[in-house]
Amino acid sequence: MEKNFQQLHKCPLFAGIDEKDLFTLLSCLSATEKHYHKNEYIFMPGDRADKMGIVLEGKVHVVQEDFWGNRTILTSVSSGGLFGEAFASAEIAQLPLGVIAVEEVKSLLINYRKIIDTCPSVCSFHSEVIRNMLRILAQKNLILTQKIDHISKKTIAEKLQSYLSFQAHLQGSSEFDIPFSRQELAEYLNVDRSALSRELSRMQQQGLLNYHKSHFQLTDQV
Amino acid sequence: MEKNFQQLHKCPLFAGIDEKDLFTLLSCLSATEKHYHKNEYIFMPGDRADKMGIVLEGKVHVVQEDFWGNRTILTSVSSGGLFGEAFASAEIAQLPLGVIAVEEVKSLLINYRKIIDTCPSVCSFHSEVIRNMLRILAQKNLILTQKIDHISKKTIAEKLQSYLSFQAHLQGSSEFDIPFSRQELAEYLNVDRSALSRELSRMQQQGLLNYHKSHFQLTDQV
DNA sequence: AAACAAACGTTGCAAATGCAACATGAGGAA
DNA sequence: TTCCTCATGTTGCATTTGCAACGTTTGTTT
Numbered sequence: 001m002e003k004n005f006q007q008l009h010k011c012p013l014f015a016g017i018d019e020k021d022l023f024t025l026l027s028c029l030s031a032t033e034k035h036y037h038k039n040e041y042i043f044m045p046g047d048r049a050d051k052m053g054i055v056l057e058g059k060v061h062v063v064q065e066d067f068w069g070n071r072t073i074l075t076s077v078s079s080g081g082l083f084g085e086a087f088a089s090a091e092i093a094q095l096p097l098g099v100i101a102v103e104e105v106k107s108l109l110i111n112y113r114k115i116i117d118t119c120p121s122v123c124s125f126h127s128e129v130i131r132n133m134l135r136i137l138a139q140k141n142l143i144l145t146q147k148i149d150h151i152s153k154k155t156i157a158e159k160l161q162s163y164l165s166f167q168a169h170l171q172g173s174s175e176f177d178i179p180f181s182r183q184e185l186a187e188y189l190n191v192d193r194s195a196l197s198r199e200l201s202r203m204q205q206q207g208l209l210n211y212h213k214s215h216f217q218l219t220d221q222v
Numbered sequence: 223m224e225k226n227f228q229q230l231h232k233c234p235l236f237a238g239i240d241e242k243d244l245f246t247l248l249s250c251l252s253a254t255e256k257h258y259h260k261n262e263y264i265f266m267p268g269d270r271a272d273k274m275g276i277v278l279e280g281k282v283h284v285v286q287e288d289f290w291g292n293r294t295i296l297t298s299v300s301s302g303g304l305f306g307e308a309f310a311s312a313e314i315a316q317l318p319l320g321v322i323a324v325e326e327v328k329s330l331l332i333n334y335r336k337i338i339d340t341c342p343s344v345c346s347f348h349s350e351v352i353r354n355m356l357r358i359l360a361q362k363n364l365i366l367t368q369k370i371d372h373i374s375k376k377t378i379a380e381k382l383q384s385y386l387s388f389q390a391h392l393q394g395s396s397e398f399d400i401p402f403s404r405q406e407l408a409e410y411l412n413v414d415r416s417a418l419s420r421e422l423s424r425m426q427q428q429g430l431l432n433y434h435k436s437h438f439q440l441t442d443q444v
Numbered sequence: 445a446a447a448c449a450a451a452c453g454t455t456g457c458a459a460a461t462g463c464a465a466c467a468t469g470a471g472g473a474a
Numbered sequence: 475t476t477c478c479t480c481a482t483g484t485t486g487c488a489t490t491t492g493c494a495a496c497g498t499t500t501g502t503t504t
Contacts, residue, residue, distance in 0.1 A: 064371070066387035067396065067440050068430070074371060086367070089360030096391060116353050130352060131338050137359040138311030144366035145308070149286070149296060151373060152412045154462080155490070165288035169318060174289065182452060190374045192492050197453050199491095208290070213452080218289050376492080377460070404482060414462045419483050421461095435470095435482080 007056050008108070011080050013132050017125045025125050029114045036101040042083075043099040049087035051109050055079055058105035064097040076102075082136065088112035089137060151190050156199040159189045164209065168218055175217040229278050230330070233302050235354050239347045247347050251336045258323040264305075265321040271309035273331050277301055280327035286319040298324075304358065310334035311359060373412050378421040381411045386431065390440055397439040 008014055008022060017025060033056070036042055042053060042060060053060075055077050062074045062083060074097065077083045083099050089112065115129060150162045163185075168174050178185065186193040203209055210217045230236055230244060239247060255278070258264055264275060264282060275282075277299050284296045284305060296319065299305045305321050311334065337351060372384045385407075390396050400407065408415040425431055432439045 066383055067390050068383060068387070070383065072371070072384075074367070086360045086363040089356045090364055091357055091360075092364070116356065130356075134311045134338065134352075134356060134359065135313055137356065137363055138308045138313075141308040141359055141363055141366065142312055142314070144363065144370060145296070148366060148370060148373070149294070151370075154412075161288055161290060161292070162294075165290070168289050190376075193451095194453080194455090194493080195491055198455085201453070415482085416463080416484080417461050420485085423483070 007080060008054070011054055011082075012136050013054065013082060013129060015132050016128055021125050025129070026108075028126065029110050029129075031108050031110045034107050034109055036105040036107065038101060038103050040101045040105075041098055042101060042105070042107060043095055043097075045095055045098045047095045049084065049090075049092045049095045050113065051111055052085040052088045053083045053099070054108040054110070055081050055083070056106040056108055058107075059102045060105055060107070061100050061102050062097055063100055085112075085133070086137065086140075089133065147188070150188075156189070156191050156195055157203060159191065160196070160199060160203065161208075163189060164216055164218060167216070174219070176215075178214050178216060181214065229302060230276070233276055233304075234358050235276065235304060235351060237354050237357075238350055243347050247351070248330075250348065251332050251351075253330050253332045256329050256331055258327040258329065260323055260325050262323045262327075263320055264323060264327070264329060265317055265319075267317055267320045269317045271306065271312075271314045271317045272335065273333055274307040274310045275305045275321070276330040276332070277303050277305070278328040278330055280329075281324045282327055282329070283322050283324050284319055285322055307334075307355070308359065308362075311355065369410070372410075378411070378413050378417055379425060381413065382418070382421060382425065383430075385411060386438055386440060389438070396441070398437075400436050400438060403436065 008026075009017075009019055014022065014025070034042075036058075043051075045065075057079060059076060059078045060083060061076055063071060064074055065071050075083075084095070087095055115126075115133065146166060150159050150166070153159045153162050164178075167176055167178055171177075180188060182197060183193050186196045189196070200209075200211060204211065207219060209219055230248075231241055236244065236247070256264075258280075265273075267287075279301060281298060281300045282305060283298055285293060286296055287293050297305075306317070309317055337348075337355065368388060372381050372388070375381045375384050386400075389398055389400055393399075402410060404419060405415050408418045411418070422431075422433060426433065429441060431441055
């Protein structure tokens with residue numbers, strides 16, 4: 001268990017909490033460590049959504065199946081990441097999706113009530129965890145909103161303008177590097193890689209921007 | 223101010239809080255009511271993101287401008303709705319977007335610190351507000367995730383299968399009504415209305431479903 | 445240097461979609 | 475009833491995109 005404390009310290013849910021207080025906090029939260037084999041379900045669709053999990057080791061997939069049986073991987077969560085936190089916090093009764101171990105997984109499960117119900121001993125770190133939880137949910141919110149903003153544009157060129165403008169603003173300059181390769185950017189924007197290259201090429205011809213690999217420079221119209 | 227209390231009672235941020243406690247709570251939160259004229263900015267891009275707002279009367283738009291000056295309306299918030307809550311909760315320094323009054327607006331502004339910092343008088347409703355905040359952020363999270371799940375499918379048919387499967391699951395039956403008109407559904411899925419009609423028609427021919435207006439029945443393949 | 449692999453750019457072509465124009469049908473008002 | 479309006483369905487056509495195949499560049503290995 002000891003070595004996992006290192007992991008937990010990096011987990012955003014425990015940000016700002018002194019390492020020496022972690023054990024106290026974990027017992028206060030009744031956190032339990034569980035191990036799962038490859039392809040084993042951690043949460044099944046229909047389970048009560050009263051728990052959330054932290055991946056300590058390994059990788060899990062959040063998966064969903066539609067009416068006709070088509071299976072989709074919604075997200076992949078690796079070491080330090082959370083799963084089930086949105087359903088627990090939203091106070092949803094039943095999970096509409098499953099969480100499955102992609103490989104051997106060590107995970108920490110926490111009952112959500114233990115987080116929001118103030119504990120009898122009124123530990124001071126408890127309120128810190130709640131604030132972290134708020135920050136995590138809100139940040140994910142913003143990330144999701146941005147992504148929708150980008151991918152809901154009609155054409156690839158518009159998606160690119162939206163994404164690149166956002167990056168320029170984020171990095172405070174019209175010249176910047178993006179954190180994606182072409183293939184990754186294409187996946188993020190839900191478009192074909194070669195079609196994306198084609199559009200970038202066109203936009204450069206039109207004088208909207210210059211680029212090389214992952215380095216971009218947006219240019220004002222003259 | 224009195225009549226606005228009715229509104230506030232319906233605001234999810236104050237769910238579960240007794241109406242008689244609202245005034246105490248509001249002063250505890252240092253909530254201030256402000257009025258805005260049509261086209262007046264409530265928040266400007268670059269403002270400190272330390273406040274959130276509740277629309278009491280009227281309607282506001284959350285707007286963004288990209289590098290080349292293209293303006294987008296991200297969301298529209300009307301009576302009872304919140305704005306700025308994600309940025310405040312995410313502890314973002316500066317707002318990357320603006321909030322503008324579409325018409326005459328009455329709004330309640332709350333400093334986010336007042337919500338998460340436990341107040342000296344330790345009012346019991348305070349923790350209720352925090353729990354509400356968590357629920358609101360998490361629910362919005364799920365709504366956004368679902369939308370991304372739907373619109374990130376490649377074809378219109380796949381988007382429809384994703385959306386309709388979700389509705390079927392939500393309503394617990396393979397026969398259900400959707401809360402959208404065709405035009406609204408097309409906007410939600412980011413596709414053309416007539417193209418959407420065309421796909422629905424095809425899917426019915428293929429025996430995947432039956433529909434009439436907003437009533438749908440998903441059918442198993444025989 | 446030579447050989448290879450990986451990432452990216454380019455392009456022809458077919459499929460999907462947007463767009464526009466029109467048809468149909470249901471419901472409301474006079 | 476008749477007329478009108480609005481939501482939805484239908485369809486031809488142009489554009490956009492996905493897909494596949496191939497060319498180019500860069501960096502690494504031997």
